[in-house]
């Protein structure tokens with residue numbers, strides 16, 4: 001085996017720069033890292049909403065939150081508001097918090113279901129601080145609060161922010177177009193990439209971050225793409241930026257329309273908007289009109305069409321090439337999971353890093369974990385589409401389509417007994433599954449009856465105390481926009497939650 005001393009990252013989108021940032025900072029003294037990007041080709045230009053795991057990754061990169069928020073135009077995110085997903089006028093928030101207090105025998109929602117059965121009309125969200133803070137558009141960061149939060153950020157500024165850090169840490173950046181990859185005739189490994197000017201760049205390990213082009217994992221190595229469009233048929237997005245017209249809310253909005261859905265991501269300096277749709281049900285022209293008809297504020301950019309196919313590469317790591325993000329697979333951005341999948345793949349790559357030479361067992365382990373993660377995300381997204389009660393042909397087809405077995409079993413379990421679970425390698429928590437299943441009006445036939453063992457009146461009292469505490473905590477939080485304004489002010493005074 002040939003020791004890995006050089007790593008070439010092909011592509012400078014969010015995936016490429018995150019890879020460069022982690023590698024240079026964590027193992028830059030052991031391997032030489034080079035990133036190649038093409039200004040002429042550019043990046044996909046979207047991907048601005050995240051989930052809370054981003055904060056742990058930023059800690060690995062030594063990122064100061066205030067620097068990050070200032071330089072990337074970031075705002076804070078406590079969840080996603082799903083509008084029109086069950087019925088056209090319905091709304092629920094999938095928040096990042098934890099619901100109430102669970103016991104070893106039953107998760108909190110079983111107690112809530114029992115209280116409902118006994119006549120309570122309190123909403124489930126009343127027992128979750130992040131949910132109520134999102135609804136009230138309030139926010140304060142850590143350490144003053146224990147809110148579980150993520151960010152919205154400007155993707156172009158984020159790439160620049162990461163690039164500056166990487167270059168300070170000694171990364172070599174090459175601007176230019178890769179035309180092809182050369183393979184070693186004996187091993188089949190990628191030996192070098194060949195640039196448009198004829199130069200060759202050799203490496204021991206290549207990270208394919210070339211986006212949907214998948215130049216290395218797809219074109220050079222021929223790893224097939226597993227198509228999931230029978231489960232998730234949306235295949236187009238149109239993205240446009242608009243000026244902000246009001247205070248930024250601490251959540252992403254995902255509003256369903258008759259052939260897909262529309263996102264709204266509030267940043268400090270603008271709003272990111274986009275429409276996701278299925279081309280069998282909506283033409284590009286109609287999507288264009290619908291998007292521009294629905295946005296608020298001055299339109300700042302031309303709408304940009306992005307074509308995609310939901311699915312994944314059969315292997316993310318093949319020979320001496322590891323594919324990240326769009327090059328390795330894509331599940332539509334409904335739950336903002338792609339950037340998380342880049343980050344988790346990178347932490348895993350460093351844990352399995354083939355310092356002594358690329359080896360098949362490490363690749364197999366990496367591939368197995370990547371597969372399970374993205375399948376878990378896929379099931380969670382399919383759930384949102386499946387549990388709808390809308391009447392348009394697009395939605396009826398989703399309701400009637402077959403499900404991955406793993407998801408069908410999970411839905412049946414919840415429908416019968418309100419049981420939800422998070423397997424050890426799964427991203428989404430019980431709270432997430434429960435918020436979406438109940439939010440989309442999957443009302444379970446039964447639940448764990450352990451709450452009936454409580455003395456008369458005790459369940460009501462406990463739930464009342466819990467929602468009272470949640471309400472009191474939220475009332476002390478400043479408005480989200482005010483918190484952001486203070487954080488980015490030239491001479492910032494942190495705006496804290498009131499004691």
Ligand SMILES: Cc1cc2nc3c(=O)[nH]c(=O)nc-3n(C[C@H](O)[C@H](O)[C@H](O)COP(=O)(O)OP(=O)(O)OC[C@H]3O[C@@H](n4cnc5c(N)ncnc54)[C@H](O)[C@@H]3O)c2cc1C
Nearest residue numbers: 011012013014015043044047049178210211325333338339
């Ligand atoms: C519509 C849509 C909305 C999304 N929203 C979200 C979201 O809210 N949250 C989230 O987590 N994720 C989201 N994603 C996913 C997210 O955008 C990506 O995970 C992220 O941007 C990473 O993309 P990338 O770096 O793989 O590809 P890209 O951004 O496409 O970058 C590819 C890079 O490769 C370079 N390149 C390509 N070919 C060559 C060549 N021949 N030579 C040299 N360089 C080359 C390009 O110049 C570029 O630098 C969304 C995706 C889509 C399609």
